[in-house]
Every structure is written in C-alpha cells, then in structure tokens.
Amino acid sequence: MKIKKLKKVSILILIMLFFPTEGRVWSYNRTTLKEILKHPNLFDRKVVILKGEVIGDILKDSQKGVWINLLSEGYNIGIYVPKRNLLKNVKYLGNYHTKGDIIEVKGIFYKNCPLHAERDIHLLNIEVLHKGYILKENVSKLKEKISISLAIMCLVLVVIYFIRLRYARRY
C-alpha cells in the first residue's frame, strides 16, 4: 500500500517537474512593473504578467510589429506586439481626455532586448480587463471666477495704459 502511494507521489512530482503547467509560470511571475524595473536581473528573459493602462499611441516598429506603452502604478514600459491584430480589442489609449484601457499582458521581459536594444516586454498574450473611457474635466468654480475677474482687470489696465500712452505722446 505504502509503495503504491509512494509511486503515485513520485509520478506526480515527475509530471510537475517536466510539464510545468501554465498556471505555475503565471503565478510565479505575476508581479508589479516597479519590481521588474528595480530588479531587472531577476526577471530577465522570463515570462511576466503585468496589469496597466495603455497610453499614448500604437506605434509601428521597423520590424513587422507595433509598440504600445504601458503605465503601471507610475512606471512605464514599452510592449512589443509582434502582430497588430493582437490589439484588436484595445480601443482606448490614455491621454489628457481619455483613460486608456486597463490591460493584462503576458510577455517575455528583456533587460537588454537583442532585437531592439532596449528594456522591453515582448507580448505573448493580452487581455482587456477594463474598457477605457472619456474623462470628464472638473474645473473649480473658484478658478473660473478668479480667471474671469483677472481677465476683466487686465483689459481695463490695457485700456488705461494705451490712453495714458496716447495722452503722453500728444502733450
């Protein structure tokens, strides 16, 4: 009985060693961009999973792929996307007017990318977690009031200045 159990356990261990499940890799490298950028040697050429906002633009690469830039908790990194159609679900790119899509990317982190000679992530998989949206601007009433008052004061002062200038020239 005992030997049978031991055999089963050994087979299970062997399976775990030689066929690591995808879930195991995912859980190991699910981390923050801050951690990756602070300890690049630890994550070099490893599969990482990151969450963040897509910002700016989708930029073409000299190769066939495209680039997106990810903003994650105040840190940024470029994500190299080998095929543009991987981004078909990405609709909102973050800027002043827009909150970009929140995505989860799975990719290989390169400390010194052999293809691009920069610190980047080569995308394997992307998932849109939250759709982006148009941001509403909140302008404080006080700012509005001060701005309008100063504009009026400024106009009055300009008129006085030019009247004085004209008067001074005439007399």
Added chain:
Amino acid sequence: MTISPDRDDFSTIFHVLGRIIVGLSLCLVLPFLIAIFYKEVSAFYDFSLAISFSAILGISLMMIFPLKKEISRIHTFFIVSLGWLIASLLGAVPLYLSSHYLGFLDAWFEAMSGFATTGLTLVRDLDHLSFSHNMWRHLMMFIGGQGIILASISLLFHAKGPVLGLYIGEARTEKILPNIIATSRFIWKVSIIYLITGVFILTIFLSHKGMSLDRAFLHGLWIFFASFDTGGFAPQAQNIVYYHSLNLEFITIILMMLGAINFNLHFWIWFKDKREIFKNFEIRTFMVSFFLLLFMLFFSLRGLSHFSIFRKGFYQLISAHTGCGFTNLAFGELKGISSLSLLAIIFAMMIGGGVCSTTGGVKLMRLGLVFKSFFMEIRRLMMPFKAVYKDSYHHLEDKMIDDKRIKEIFIFCSLFLVTYLIGAIIGIFLGYPLLASLFESVSATANVGLSLGITHPSMPAVLKVVYILQMWIGRLEFLAVFVMLGFIFSLFKK
C-alpha cells in the same frame, strides 16, 4: 571705487522687467490657443489666469516705474538675473494650476528647468498632461534656449549700444554681427529655419510611425524644442524611448548637435567658409573630449552588443555632452550601468557644448583653452628664461591666447566646479549616495537634465531649492547673478 544704483536706476530696471513680463504673457497665448483648439477646459482657465496675472503685473510695473534712464551696464545685471527669476515664477503659475505638481515649488522647479533648458522634471502623471501644458513646458525651453532677454531685446527694444550687457549677461560671450540687435535677430532666423525644417521632418516621421497628423506635428514640435534648445523635456513620461525608434534617435542626435554648436559657427558655415567646421577649435575640442569619453564608456559597457552600446552608451553620452538630457533608457537603467560609464557621462555633462549656443556647462572653448594653456606653460618652462612664447587657436580666425582670457576662464571653471561640489555635498548631506548626488548636481548646474532618480516629487524641498538656484546661476554663468548681489550689497554698505 564701485558704483551703486540709485532710485532712478531701480525705476528703469522695474520698467524693463515689466516689459519682459508683458512679453512673457504674450508667449502664454500660444498654449492658451492650444487649450481652445483641443477643448481643454481646465487648461483654458489655467492659461487665461496666467496671461491676465502676468499682463497685469507687467503693465503695472511699466506704469508705476517710468523709464527714467537709458539702459546701462548697471541695469543689465539686475534685468537679466531678476528677469529669469520672475519669468520662471510666472511660468510656474499655469503648471501649478494643472494639479500635476505636488506644490508651487515643484511647478517653479519645472519652470526654471524649462527656461534654463535643463530638463529635470517633477511632473506627476505626464502621460495624462494636457496638450496646452505640454506646449508651455516645451515652449519655455525654446524661449529660454534663445534667451528670455535676447527675445525681448530683439522684439521690444530699439536701443543698440546699451543692450550689449543684456546679451552678455545671458551667458553669450560672442557677438555674431557688429550690431547686437542684428545678432539676436540672426540667432532667431537661424532657429526659425531649423525649426521649420526639423518639425517638418519629425512630423512626417512620426505620422509614418502611426501617430495622427496633429499629434505627430505637436510631438515633432516639442521634440524639436527639446533637442535643438538642448532642453530634454519630452511629452511622455518615458522620454525619447516612448517612440521606440532608432531613426528618431538619429534625428535628435543631429538636432542636439546643431543646438550645441556656437551660433557664430553656424553663421560662418552658412555665409563665409564651410571648411571652418574642420578647423574650428571648439569642434576639435569636442572631437577629442567626446571620443575619449566614448572610449571610457565602450570599455565599461564591453560585453554588450554594438547595437546596445550605441543605444545605451553613445546616445546618453551625446545627450550629456550637448546638454540636452534626452534619454532612451527605462527607469533605473542609468543607475544600473557601471560607475565608469556614469563618470564618463558626468564629465560630458560638465563640459557642455559651444559658447554662444543653447548649452550649459563649462563649454568647449574654455575646456580647450585650459588644456592649451597647460601645455603652453610646460613649453614655456622648457624654453630659455628670456624667451617670449605665445600660442594661438583657431576660432573663425587665428587668435592669440592672452593671460587675461586664461585668468577669466580659470575663474569660470572654478566657479562651475565649486557649484557642482556644493550641490553634491548638500545631496550627500541629505542622505543620497556620493555618485548620484554629484551626477544630479552637475546635471542641474550644467543644465543637462539626465537623472539618476534623485529628482523626484518626493525629494526634500531644500534640494529642490538648491537645484533651482543651480539651474539659474548655471544658465546665466554666475556673472549677472554675482554682480547683482554685489550691487545689492553695496546698497547696504551705503
């Protein structure tokens, strides 16, 4: 015997400062228009408020303090020093109102960094900053690179002789044309021609990369401002690596180099002798210093591929040497390269570009003459006691090296070194490592903008103030600020 300013002198100084402030409020109109065009409501009010406030202050100064005297030497030092301080304070107003800065001190830091063409930044969440605020950040670099006072004298003044002091006060030691107004206008013309060409190329390139045409134009314009005026700000938080493009980096290298070349040399190459580029003393000094430092960098980065060395080493070095401060490295990457590479970059930042250019630092001419005078001294000691020995250098024409010039240069170099060290010591005192403190201090004083991470909204307020002062006096090359302080001291002595 020294002279002291009287009441009429101060009236003249404040009147001219009023004019400069009015000029600044006119500059704020451009980002204001951008805010209208892109329907940035909050930014619209920020700029409306800043324009009105600056205009009210400027016109009030002009009305309260009449121009009682012709502008003379005594006024120029006050106008230049205070002009830069006031411009940075007023320039900080719309930035502060954007809510992207921790406080007014951070916004002032950013504005001084912009005007002084440094490029150190304390902005938070840059990727969501409005187009209009980004335009203002970059426009400040263009105005500062050209010279705030230079802009004013070429646009607002008709005087000829007395404004020479204003020109020199902004750390421009050479006249290009006999008339100072003509010189300042020539500098503007050169810049505008490069601006049109540079922005056109960058716009085409960025739209080809996939940006919409209007975004490509604005990004092109801002990259031009930041590279030609050796500023180093960028519209996105990742700086130049945001674009992930080697070709763009090549374009910025050309623009940085053009900005770091003496405007006099531009004039000479355009209108007189193209071969001057090969003979010029500053260019030769640049070649020697750049390749020596590049060798140092190559040695320390050995093991990486040539492509990596180019992007990680060469680009950083050229950016440091021209005083631009663009970087294509990710967060913490610069910190991670070897100490030898960092030293090479520190030396490059200390040196800077040509005199009468938009760069900061000791400048190539001075460095070259320091070394030349050193070898001259050795040769002199090797000659017979009564022998008279003089050496020359070629800068547009053959010039003799005289002792007075060498003395001036050594004073300048000493002042730069002392300022670099003071900033570094304060950094160490506040708990930062030696090399990082020195790096940041040199970057601020030489108006470069590369950072090892000390410059951050969370850094101590004292250090922010120290860097603001370093950027200010570094940009004006000490003279205007120290003479102004001397005059103020003389008033108390009375």
